[in-house]
Amino acid sequence: xxxxxxxxxxxxxxxxxxxxxxxxxxxxxxxxxxxxxxxxxxxxxxxxxxxxxxxxxxxxxxxxxxxxxxxxxxxxxxxxxxxxxxxxxxxxxxxxxxxxxxxxxxxxxxxxxxxxxxxxxxxxxxxxxxxx
Numbered sequence: 490x491x492x493x494x495x496x497x498x499x500x501x502x503x504x505x506x507x508x509x510x511x512x513x514x515x516x517x518x519x520x521x522x523x524x525x526x527x528x529x530x531x532x533x534x535x536x537x538x539x540x541x542x543x544x545x546x547x548x549x550x551x552x553x554x555x556x557x558x559x560x561x562x563x564x565x566x567x568x569x570x571x572x573x574x575x576x577x578x579x580x581x582x583x584x585x586x587x588x589x590x591x592x593x594x595x596x597x598x599x600x601x602x603x604x605x606x607x608x609x610x611x612x613x614x615x616x617x618x619x620x621x
Contacts (some may be wrong), residue, residue: 490531490552490582494518496575497595504574504593512582513589514549520569521556521578526610530556533615549582558617 497504508515521527534551537543545551550562559565571577581589590597 490527490580492521492524492527492578492580494598494600495577495579495590495593495595496598497577497593499574499594501571501574504571504577507593508579511589511592512549513593514553514569514580514582515571515593516553516569516578516580517571518576518578522610523605525605526614527556527580529611529614549580552580552582555614555617558613 504515530552533555534548537551543551544554544560553565557565557568579589
């Protein structure tokens with residue numbers, strides 16, 4: 490998994506359609522405050538597939554469920570949908586970064602994601618599937 494901030498000249502609907510054809514997600518940058526949060530969601534998604542406890546059938550959607558703290562893909566997609574194509578977070582799974590940027594009509598921003606996460610952000614991700 491690779492993640493990077495970018496901007497695209499395409500509309501939001503076109504971005505979603507192209508991302509669906511790739512093994513990628515187009516997200517609002519506010520959904521993940523750091524690389525650490527993204528790595529945790531990726532780790533938990535991989536672990537869910539290993540233990541056969543995954544909710545989603547595709548790893549990218551399992552990742553999204555963990556990242557958003559949701560248990561259904563539609564609400565996770567709605568919560569993480571980008572509001573402005575000029576400010577997007579691209580998360581790529583098993584694809585080359587250059588290919589994803591070209592396919593999405595995007596260019597990478599120079600501003601990197603934060604390296605470290607807020608403790609509450611990580612706690613929210615890791616506890617998102619606990620039941621009361």
